Amino acid sequence: MAELDPGALKLISLARAVRERAYAPYSGFRVGAAIETASGNVYTGTNVENASYGATVCAERAAVFGMIAAGDRGITRVAVYAEGPELSMPCGMCRQVLVEHGPSAEVLVAGPGGTRTTTLAALMPEPFVFEGPR
Ligand code: THU
16 A cells, blocks of 8 residues: 555544544444545535434535535545445545545545555546536
């Protein structure tokens, strides 16, 4: 596995720390995400579950919503941290949301067993792009 630079390690540690605050009483599966933008700012998010299961929001999208609310754009790097037997990859809906704001972002998927480094382009090769009505 390639060496992770200090910025990547920091982002993973932020995702790991924010995961502690996840609201996941239904699945018990807590996820933390941290996204870095071109401005150098970092936004974190956790999954927020709901009694109406479909209203659940994933950690990655929660982090994106924070970025948008702060008036920022341009995701350069995303870290996701969860604990389970396998690394927890971003779901399809999160990939679609992330790619809109960071098509060339690096993705760090981390857990107690290590980190996998990939890209959004690899995870979401043919995203839906809205070009308006004809
Ligand atoms: N979850 C995330 O937070 N991110 C993902 O990319 C996949 C799934 C959350 C949603 C739900 O609260 C829990 O993990 C189990 O699906």
